[in-house]
Amino acid sequence: MASTVPLLMRVIANSVTCAARAGIIIKETMKTGNLNIIEKGINDPQTEADRCAQRCIISSLNKNFPNIMVVGEETLDEKTPIKEEWIINEMDEAVLSKRCPTEFADVKDDEIIIFVDPLDGTSDFTQGLLDYVTVLIGIAVNGKAIAGVIHQPFHNYQNEKDEQKIGRTIWGLVGLGAFGYNTTNIASAKSNQDNLIITTTRSHRSDKIDKIIDQLKPSKIIRAGGAGYKALLVLEGVADTYFFPSPGCKRWDTAAAEGVLKSVGGCLTDITGSEYKYEKSIIYNNVTGVLASKDPELHKWMVNNIPDQAKSSLTSQL
Numbered sequence: 001m002a003s004t005v006p007l008l009m010r011v012i013a014n015s016v017t018c019a020a021r022a023g024i025i026i027k028e029t030m031k032t033g034n035l036n037i038i039e040k041g042i043n044d045p046q047t048e049a050d051r052c053a054q055r056c057i058i059s060s061l062n063k064n065f066p067n068i069m070v071v072g073e074e075t076l077d078e079k080t081p082i083k084e085e086w087i088i089n090e091m092d093e094a095v096l097s098k099r100c101p102t103e104f105a106d107v108k109d110d111e112i113i114i115f116v117d118p119l120d121g122t123s124d125f126t127q128g129l130l131d132y133v134t135v136l137i138g139i140a141v142n143g144k145a146i147a148g149v150i151h152q153p154f155h156n157y158q159n160e161k162d163e164q165k166i167g168r169t170i171w172g173l174v175g176l177g178a179f180g181y182n183t184t185n186i187a188s189a190k191s192n193q194d195n196l197i198i199t200t201t202r203s204h205r206s207d208k209i210d211k212i213i214d215q216l217k218p219s220k221i222i223r224a225g226g227a228g229y230k231a232l233l234v235l236e237g238v239a240d241t242y243f244f245p246s247p248g249c250k251r252w253d254t255a256a257a258e259g260v261l262k263s264v265g266g267c268l269t270d271i272t273g274s275e276y277k278y279e280k281s282i283i284y285n286n287v288t289g290v291l292a293s294k295d296p297e298l299h300k301w302m303v304n305n306i307p308d309q310a311k312s313s314l315t316s317q318l
Contacts, residue, residue, distance in 0.1 A: 002091050002096060005096050005100070006100040006104065006105045006106070006107070007065075007107055007108070007109065007112075008100060008104045008105075008107045008112070008139070008141070008147070008173075009095060009096060009098065009100045010064075010065075010091060010096070011061075011065060011068065011112065011114070011139060011147075012092075012095050012139065012147055012149065012171060012173060013091035013092045013093075013095035013096050014060065014061065014064050014065075014088065014089075014090075014091045014092075015057075015061070015114070015137040015139065015149045015171075016091075016092040016094075016095055016149050016169055016171055017088050017090045017091060017092050018056065018057045018060045018061065018088045018137065019057070019135045019137055019149045019150075019151035019169055020151055020167070020169055021056055021060075021086070021088050022053035022054075022056050022057050022118055022119075022135045022151070022153075023053075023135055023151050023152075023153030023167050024153070025049065025052045025053050025056055025086070026049040026052075026053055026119055026125075026133065026135070026153045027153050027154070027163075027166075027167075029047070029048050029049035029052060030049065030125075034048065035047040035048055035049065035125075035126060036048040037126060043123055043203060043204070044122075044123075045122050045123055045126055046074060046122065047119070047122060047125065047126065049118075049119055049125065050073075050074050050118050050119045050122055051074060051076055051118075052086070053118035053119055053135060054072045054073070054074045054076060054116060054118035055076065055080070055082050055086060056082075056086040056087075056088065056118075057072070057116050057118055057135075057137065058070050058072050058116060059082045059086060059087055060086070060087050060088040060089070061114060061116075063087060063089070064089060065109065065112075067109035067110065068109050068112045068113070068114060069112075069113045069114070069280055070113075070114045070116060071113065071114065071115050071116065071251070071252065071284070072116040072117075072118065072252070073116065073117045073118065073250070073252045074118065094179070095171065098173075098176060099176075100176075101173065101174070101175030101176055102175075103175060104141065104146070104173070104174075104175070107141050111141050111142050112139065112140070112141055113139075113140050113278060113279065113280060114137060114138070114139050114140075115136075115137070115138040115139075115140070115251050115252040115255035115256070115278065116136070116137050116138075116252055117134075117135070117136040117227075117228070117252040117253055117256070118135060119133060119134075119135065120133070120134045120135070120136050120226045120227055120228045120229075120253060121133045121134060121225045121226030121228070121229060123203050123225065124202075124203070124225035124226060129225055130153075130154035130157060131152075131154060131155075131157075131229065132202075132224060132225030132226040132229045133152070133153060133154055133226065133229075134150050134151060134152055134153075134226055134228030134229055134232075135149075135150070135151040135153065135228075136148070136149070136150055136227075136228045136252065136253070136255070136256035136257070137149040137256055138251075138252065138254070138255020138256035138257070138258065138259050138278070139255070139256075139259060140255060140259075140278030140279075143277045143278055143279045144275070144277075144278065145254070145255045145256075145258040145259045145262065145268075145276075145278050146173065146174040146259055146262065147171070147172065147173040147174065147259040147263070148171065148172055148255065148256030148257060148258065148259030148260040148263075149169065149170070149171045149256055149260075150169070150170045150171070150228045150231065150232060150256050150257070150260055151167070151168070151169045151170075152167060152168050152169075152170075152228075152229075152232075153166075153167045154166060154167065155167050155168045156168075168180055170232065170235070170260060171260070172259060172260035172261075172262075172263030172264065173259070173263050174259070174262050174263050175263075176263060177263055177264065178235065178260050178263045178264050181232065181235055181236055182236050183236070183237075184236075193298060193301050193302075193305075195219045196216065196217070196218040196219055196220075196240055196241070197218060197219060197220045197221075197222065197238070197239045197240045197241075198213060198216065198218040198220070198221050198222070198239060198240065198241055198242075198243050199221075199222040199223075199224055199230045199233045199234065199238075199239035199241070199242050199243075200213060200221060200222075200223060200224075200230070200242070200243050200244055201223065201224075201225075201244055201246075201248075202223040202224050202225045203225055204244075204246065204248055205223065206246070208246075209244075209245055209246055212245045212306070212307060212310045213243065213245070215307055216243075216302070216305060216306070222238070222239050227242075227249055227253040227254060227257055227290070228253075228256065228257055230242040230257075230292075231256075231257030231260065231261060231268070231292055234261065234266070234292055234293060234294050235260060235261060235264065235266070235294060237294070240293065240294075240295070240298055241291065241292065241293040241298060241299070241302055242257075242268075242290065242291070242292040242293075243271070243289075243290070243291055243292075243302065243306075244289050244290040244291075245271050245289045245306065245310050245314070246289055246314070247285060247286065247287045247288075247289070247314065247317065248286075249285075249286040249289075249290050250284045250285055250286060251276065251278055251282070251284045251286065252284070253286070253290075254268055254276065254286060254290060254292075255278055257292060258276070258292070261292055261293075261294060264294065265294070265296065266292070266293055266294040266295070266296070266299075267292070267293060267296055267299050268290065268291070268292040269291050269292075269299070269303075270286065270287075270288035270289055270290065270291065270314070271288060271289040271290070271291050271303070271306050271310065271311055271314065272288060272303065272311050272314075272315065273291070273299070273300070273303035274288070287314060287317050287318060288311075288314040288315055288317075288318070289314055291303065291306075
């Protein structure tokens with residue numbers, strides 16, 4: 001079946017299975033109790049789980065799609081041997097069974113770039129804040145993020161005793177929709193700026209960020225870890241918008257989130273409302289912050305009401 005399926009759907013299908021396998025690797029590494037932490041920078045750790053999960057995902061994608069560029073967060077020793085069981089050739093049948101949107105049916109290898117964050121929320125992971133941990137695989141076509149896979153290895157781990165039932169995978173494609181997420185909390189009404197719920201950073205908090213957020217007069221602020229997790233809060237209606245008025249995130253943090261949110265009519269931009277480009281010859285830092293919303297009208301309201309001083313302080317760094 002897979003050989004007759006458009007390239008993009010096969011990429012997504014393999015990404016779904018790779019993300020799930022990476023989730024297993026992360027859980028297995030945690031059980032060993034030896035995370036082998038390396039500090040890449042201030043509040044920027046890398047663990048054995050990050051390294052192993054990335055080797056699994058990138059080696060698998062490179063084998064199955066050798067002509068597609070894959071960018072991973074971690075800089076790794078390419079001489080380290082890859083375990084055979086980490087090479088994932090399987091493709092998710094549920095993805096393959098979906099009809100590819102016409103606009104993407106003939107996408108070629110050189111039009112695709114894949115961004116991988118093998119363990120988003122590493123700092124939270126090392127602190128045992130497992131809800132925030134995600135595996136992110138974002139897929140861009142001609143510079144635009146149009147599809148994403150977000151896997152939560154520890155989803156429902158506090159309530160579920162059966163390990164086989166812990167974890168979940170959400171994926172989405174523009175023109176097709178998103179799959180695997182919870183719609184229970186999603187209100188029928190659109191987001192309302194008069195009762196605004198903002199989710200923002202937990203570990204990179206500062207007085208400057210707090211002041212900017214307070215000026216928007218939110219009714220509630222959810223401080224959480226991981227870009228992927230915060231995007232899911234928006235997707236599932238727990239928060240109205242994900243707002244981070246600071247540099248710090250990178251393309252592998254936002255590509256999957258943007259792809260999934262766009263698949264349900266949402267958006268992810270910088271705080272000026274400009275879309276990030278996902279191309280081969282770019283700097284991967286999201287210098288001008290992150291703003292993500294499920295409701296486009298609320299997103300416009302946010303862009304218009306974010307203080308100009310906050311915008312200019314970031315755009316001046318370009």
